[in-house]
Amino acid sequence: MNKLAIFLVLFAIIISGCNQQQAEISVLPERVEGSEEFVENGGPGITEATYTDEQGKAWNIASNKVSVPIQEDCEEPDVALEQDVPLLLPQENLVATTVAVTTYQNQLFVATTEKPDVRFKTEVFIPKNPPKIRLEKSTDQDVLCCNDQLTFRIKYINEGGDDAYNIKITDLVPSNVEYLEDSVGTEPFIGDIYIDRDFEDRAKKITWLIEGPVPPGGEGEVHFTVTCKRKRPKLTCVVCLDPETIVVGDEAFVVCNILNQGDGVATGAKLILSLPPEFEYVENPAQRELEFDLGDIGPQETATKQFKVKMISDGKLEEIISTVVIDNGEGCQCALPPTASLTIQKTGPYQLTNSKPMEHTIVVRNTSSTVSATECILVDTLPQGIKFEEASNNGQYDATSNTVTWNLGTLAPGTAETRTVTVIPLRSGNFTDNAQVSCAEGITVKDDATTIVKGHAAMHISKYDSDDPVAVGETTTYTIEVRNEGFEDATGIILENEIPELTEFVSASAEDPYNKQEIPYNIEGQKVIFNKLPLLSSGDKVIFNVTVRVSTKGQLLNRTSLRYDQFDRTLIVEEPTSTYE
Incomplete structure (x- = not known):
């Protein structure tokens, strides 16, 4: 035991010495969130997943949030690292491990380097837990440098006790970066990938569908890559005259509107103009070259400069040459007034x-x-x-x-x-x-x-008899109107009419509402069965007629049944008729 204690003390001294020998490591300055732009992704409502168990029960989850700062210029830190210090132990401190036995009341604790001899095994039933998917979201970099790339990785792990199926993971592409095409993937489980895009064809949402099964303890990963472009100014310039039309001797303002349509600030902007001989600068008629400082122009901001000129001879506005220059990029030439857009x-x-x-x-x-x-x-x-x-x-x-x-x-x-x-x-x-x-x-x-x-096909049947009551020996006609009152076409329409007892069949008729041809029918006992009508569109109707002759006095009951493809039951309508002698 004394040798073992000496070994532990010596080990602690050596480890302490390693810590003292390490040099300080210089790192990038700490960034204060809110002082710069961040790319954020993850969290409830952004990165979500659903899945089902073997019985089809659905579950849903959300991921953690990932926030990475965006930096215009990235510099690698100057890091000085010490070489690894090996851990050396004197040979005399390496003692053989012995068996230690300690008894506390009725409990026995044994420490040994040999595996215990298992002589008994107890069968234990452990019920399966449902699948439990956990999401972990991360990035491959801590900082997204402009003109560089950043990969989001969403790891899914089944921590439950049963297989997970139909895992659906959805993630929104952050708005301040651009999705890098063909960078999306899933591994090791194969899945389908869908990308939703906006009207400018920019990827906005990515969906992974992984059929599974993903077994207990199984894990996989889906990923996609984004890029951040460096913010740059983009200038457009329009020059016009106010008023638009002047004559020789009139004065007017030359108005220059410089719009920064980029996403970066234009610094040190200057407007340089060269007046044609037909115009002169009112403040200094002898000056032909004009230069005006515009300062900085922010993204989507407009700088306006106007000055007064006098028209001294016939000329045109487009002959005024004007240019905008900036310190941090390309300038632009001022264009003629645009048309409406x-x-x-x-x-x-x-x-x-x-x-x-x-x-x-x-x-x-x-x-x-x-x-x-x-x-x-x-x-x-x-x-x-x-x-x-x-x-x-x-x-x-x-x-x-x-x-x-x-x-x-x-x-x-x-x-x-x-x-x-x-x-x-x-x-x-x-x-x-x-x-x-x-x-x-x-x-x-x-x-x-x-x-x-x-909508749905919804067939309505109405029926009436032409004569009621009707004398023995006379005829009555049953008219059946079938109308599609639904919002979907009805197909496969079959109508059967069962003529009453105490009557005999005389005739039947029906017309296809589309080709205007007679619909054939067959007689089977007391039933008149019309051939199948292929189609009855929403709002249309078809009329069937069945005529019978009364042979004996009594109460008559005519029954009509209707079937069609969109309804799995039979519609039945009845019409009673009285007779007399």
Whole structure:
């Protein structure tokens, strides 16, 4: 025991010496969250997973949150590391391990280097626990450097006692980075991968579907990579004259609007102009070259500079040469005044059931910052198979062309007009609504929206007899009307009519509502069985007639049964008839 104690003391001294010999390691300065931009991913509602057990019971979970700072310029830390110090023990301290036996009351504790001899084994039943998936989210880097890449890894582990099936993991791509195409994957379990994209084709959400089974203790990983582009300024410049038209001798303002459309700050911006001989600078008529400091221009900010000129001879505005230069990137040349730029967006419900009102919204926007669009007309072409209900802002409905028209007039720069139209579908199917706006400047833009209307076939039977009561020896005709009152086509329609006792069959008839041909029938005992009608669309009807002659006085009961593919039961309707002599 004394030798063992000496060994432990010596080991502690050696380890303590290693710690004292290590040099200090320099690291990057600590970052204060909130003082810089972060890329965040994970947490409830962002990274989620669902799965099922062997009986199909569903479970759902969410992952941890991952936050990584974004850094414009990344420098590698200058790290000085000591070589590993080996642990050397004197040979005399290596003593053989002995068996130690200690007795505490009725318990015996034994420490030995040999495995105990197992002589008895007890069978124990341990019930299986349900599968329990845990998610762990991580990244392969602590900092995302601009123009570099970062991989998100989502590890899933089955910590339960049973297999997990149909694991579905969804994750949102952070908004301030871009998904790197073809970087998504799953391993070692094979799964299907789906990527949802926005209208600019940017990846927004990734879904992994892993069929499984993933056994207890099994684990896998899904991953995708993002990149962060360095923020850069992007300048555009427009020069115009205020007023737009002047004559020789008039003065006017030259207005230059410099817009930074990039995501980085433009520093040290300067506007440099060269006046044509037809114009002179009012403040200094002899000065032909002008230079103005604009300072810094932030992302999506506009710097405006105006100065007064005088027209001294015939000339044109486009002959004014102007350029913008900046310290941290390429400048731009000032362009002529732009034309109006329109966008149109049509939205509506994606799916409806039966005849619920369907409202579509149309937004027309003039995205130009300087120019108006005039005499704008908006026309919405409605799909077939609907009923017009109403339109906002006095929209005029034309039943012949099935269109709604609005006169929008002038759209000022940066303004938008919103209109709505409400219709009611008359059947099931896909309904596409088309909108178009045209303005006097020759601008035409279009957009459409599609709504899926679902429903069910619902057959209604009504029946009546032509004569009631009816005399013995006379005839009466049973007329059966079958109407599809549902929102889905009915198929495979078979109608059987059982003529009453005390009567004899005379005739029967029915017409296909689409090809206008007679529907054949067969007589089997007391039943008149019409051939199958292939189709009856929503809202349409077909009429069957069966004529019988009364042979004996009594109470008559005519029974009709109807079957079709979309309903697994038989519809039955009865019609009583009285007779007399």
